[in-house]
Amino acid sequence: MTALDLSSPVAVVGTGTMGQGIAQVALVAGHPVRLYDTAPGRAQAAADAIGARLDRLVEKDRLTGTDRDAARARLTAAGTLADLADCSLVVEAVLERLDVKQELFRELEDVVDQDCLLATNTSSLSVTAIGGALRNPGRLVGLHFFNPAPLLPLVEVVSGFATDVTSATRAYETARAWGKTPVACADTPGFIVNRIARPFYAEAFAVYEAQGADPATIDAVLRESGGFKMGAFELTDLIGQDVNESVTHSVWESFFRDVRFTPSLAQRRLVESGRLGRKSGHGWYDHGPDAEPAEPHTAEPSQPPAHVTAEGDLGPASELLALIREAGIQVREDEEDYGTRLVLPSGGQLALADGQTSVEFRDVVYFDLALDYRRATRIALSASQDTAPQTLAEAIGLFQALGKDVSVIGDVPGMIVARTVARIVDLAHDALAKGVATEEDIDTAMRLGVNYPLGPFEWSRRLGRNWAYALLDDLHLRDPSGRYAPSLALYRHAYATDKREGSTS
Numbered sequence: 001m002t003a004l005d006l007s008s009p010v011a012v013v014g015t016g017t018m019g020q021g022i023a024q025v026a027l028v029a030g031h032p033v034r035l036y037d038t039a040p041g042r043a044q045a046a047a048d049a050i051g052a053r054l055d056r057l058v059e060k061d062r063l064t065g066t067d068r069d070a071a072r073a074r075l076t077a078a079g080t081l082a083d084l085a086d087c088s089l090v091v092e093a094v095l096e097r098l099d100v101k102q103e104l105f106r107e108l109e110d111v112v113d114q115d116c117l118l119a120t121n122t123s124s125l126s127v128t129a130i131g132g133a134l135r136n137p138g139r140l141v142g143l144h145f146f147n148p149a150p151l152l153p154l155v156e157v158v159s160g161f162a163t164d165v166t167s168a169t170r171a172y173e174t175a176r177a178w179g180k181t182p183v184a185c186a187d188t189p190g191f192i193v194n195r196i197a198r199p200f201y202a203e204a205f206a207v208y209e210a211q212g213a214d215p216a217t218i219d220a221v222l223r224e225s226g227g228f229k230m231g232a233f234e235l236t237d238l239i240g241q242d243v244n245e246s247v248t249h250s251v252w253e254s255f256f257r258d259v260r261f262t263p264s265l266a267q268r269r270l271v272e273s274g275r276l277g278r279k280s281g282h283g284w285y286d287h288g289p290d291a292e293p294a295e296p297h298t299a300e301p302s303q304p305p306a307h308v309t310a311e312g313d314l315g316p317a318s319e320l321l322a323l324i325r326e327a328g329i330q331v332r333e334d335e336e337d338y339g340t341r342l343v344l345p346s347g348g349q350l351a352l353a354d355g356q357t358s359v360e361f362r363d364v365v366y367f368d369l370a371l372d373y374r375r376a377t378r379i380a381l382s383a384s385q386d387t388a389p390q391t392l393a394e395a396i397g398l399f400q401a402l403g404k405d406v407s408v409i410g411d412v413p414g415m416i417v418a419r420t421v422a423r424i425v426d427l428a429h430d431a432l433a434k435g436v437a438t439e440e441d442i443d444t445a446m447r448l449g450v451n452y453p454l455g456p457f458e459w460s461r462r463l464g465r466n467w468a469y470a471l472l473d474d475l476h477l478r479d480p481s482g483r484y485a486p487s488l489a490l491y492r493h494a495y496a497t498d499k500r501e502g503s504t505s
Contacts, residue, residue: 003060003177004117004170008088011078015103019093021149024050026091027071028063028150029178031261034087036078044505050075057144060150085473093121101125102133102227109134117167117174119143123194124250127160127187127442138164141171143193145180146449153181153261160187179373181448183441189254192437193325193449194247196456198261199423201244204232204416205264211295213380213414215284220296224378226417227371227453233284237277239285241270259482260427275444296378297407304401305394308350309334309343316463317352319373320402327401340495342398350398355474355484358384358411365395369418369463371453378403401463415476419484421459422475425468426490428456433489460493469494 004010009033010398012023012186018037027033027050035043041354050073057063061070080082090112092104105118112118118140120130130439131137142158155175168184175182204218213221219231238246245267251263270276270283277283285294307330307453310321320342325331335345348363358364365387368380379399383392396406409415414422437445443455460468469491475484486494 002170003173004031004088007032008032008320009084009086011036011084011090013081013084013090013092013108014094015042018145018147018149019091020046020050021147022091022093022121022143022145023075024053024150025145025178025180027075028054028067030074032076034078034084036081036150036474038188041220043079044283047075047077047193050095081107084108085111085113087116089117089119091119091121096124098129098291100124101130105140106133106225108384109136113122115139119171119220121145124247124254126189126254127158128162129434131162139161139167140190141167143171143175143376145411146193152448153179154193154445155180156191156445156449157182157184158187158191159184163187168440175383180356183437183445185437185441185445186435188431188434188436190247192431192442192445194251195436196424196427196442196446197301197433197450198251199420199427200228200250200450201232201236201248201267202262202264203414203420203423205266207409207412207416208233209264209266210218210412211409212382214294215418216294216298217407217409218416218453220378221368221380221409221416224405224419225368225370225376225380225431226420229451229453231333236267237287239277241276245271254450258332260423262483294422296405297377297409299381299400299406299408300401302393302397304329304332304397305345307345308398311343312340314340314342314352315367315368316467323373323402324398327403329398329401340438342393342399344391345396346388346390348388348394351397353382353413353415353471354399355414355419355422355471355478356383357413357478358387362386363391365392367395367399368413368415369421371417375464376408377403377405380409380416381405382411382415387505412432413478414471414484418471419475421463422468422471423484424452425456425460425463426472426487429460429489429493430487432457433487433492465496466494 006456009032010026012019013036015035015037023033037043054068057067060063070378120142127142131140139164144156146152146154157172172182215233219233222228222231248263255261276286309332311334350365353366353368366382369374399406439457443457446452446455469486472484472486473475
């Protein structure tokens with residue numbers, strides 16, 4: 001099954017931001033495009049707005065004047081649904097309400113030909129439920145574009161329970177012909193991206209609710225240590241707190257209130273107060289005209305230790321040993337393998353976050369996971385009230401000697417980056433095992449849809465087969481609510497024999 005022919009008209013119903021963006025994508029690809037909206041005059045206003053954006057593309061030398069004029073000639077505002085009768089594809093981008101979408105598609109079935117492909121751009125509703133109202137649900141598919149549609153490459157092609165394979169394939173190939181990167185997925189709450197991305201927000205909010213750190217510090221650690229483009233607090237301020245919470249709530253409800261997807265009470269209070277982020281002038285941060293940027297907590301300079309003793313293999317943090325030596329600090333190798341920690345001159349220990357807390361051990365400081373310890377510009381440390389001040393000072397000085405800013409947070413098990421990445425990896429393995437999408441498509445979706453530095457499976461391979469499972473298992477022992485219980489899929493992955501290595505390491 002091939003993509004739609006460029007001579008085939010494409011209709012977009014709903015002319016808000018997403019509808020206009022999708023229409024622009026189809027138009028620039030070469031299709032005749034019809035815009036329809038129930039509000040009088042809105043379709044024409046949308047056509048004018050798209051024309052203005054095409055003008056800007058010409059000004060930026062991203063489109064020729066000839067191509068712009070041809071595109072404008074192919075764009076029309078439809079007065080009624082009947083004007084869409086000869087379209088080969090109709091994409092809806094209307095209100096996110098099941099009854100509204102079902103009624104629209106019922107009306108479209110009486111208008112378009114039987115071979116016309118119907119697509120919904122829903123981000124949170126069930127494609128299966130939308131199609132359940134149709135006489136022929138096999139031709140309905142989800143085409144979930146990301147905002148702004150003309151710029152972001154990812155499109156989730158969602159097959160409902162009754163979607164025909166030919167319909168999904170045609171939609172997939174059409175999205176690819178439009179210059180997008182499609183990924184195929186089953187009709188599951190949140191699809192790929194909004195399902196697997198929940199921990200990125202949830203764990204940041206949980207650390208905040210536990211008074212482990214303030215939003216600016218958590219965001220800085222996610223960016224400067226985790227390698228994420230934006231922190232969870234600044235990103236939700238950009239998205240809109242009401243929008244982000246609505247998606248979280250929808251996924252939670254759709255999974256029958258699975259504790260792994262529980263919304264944040266702190267975010268709920270933010271929404272209730274009307275602090276919705278940039279669009280309201282205040283969210284987690286103040287976005288007023290005179291607002292000062294919020295600064296993360298950064299430790300004062302401290303004297304580095306003269307030496308450290310390495311006990312065992314530091315696993316994902318093994319790169320630190322080379323960095324410590326390069327900083328002129330002696331690394332002593334302990335002949336006895338007591339664990340996976342660094343022993344400081346004071347006798348205190350420094351360990352990679354593993355889901356345990358500092359208060360459980362005498363004189364241990366935990367450090368957070370980094371995407372790349374060499375390139376990371378900030379490291380978070382976690383200590384309890386019982387940690388010796390000298391141990392914490394030596395730990396701070398050590399990382400400062402490596403050229404890192406240091407943020408000391410509360411005694412939070414799994415810290416910030418480590419628990420976030422572990423949960424993302426877990427949900428990805430769970431989604432794969434349940435047939436939501438392939439490993440390759442999940443990694444592609446998370447890199448392109450939410451701009452993660454690595455796909456979850458890419459991250460999993462880098463961290464080691466057992467790393468995420470062990471960390472979540474430790475967290476689950478300390479919070480037996482089920483939120484951190486590793487999935488059966490992750491358990492199987494952790495303990496399956498790697499045929500290439502002949503081990504379970």
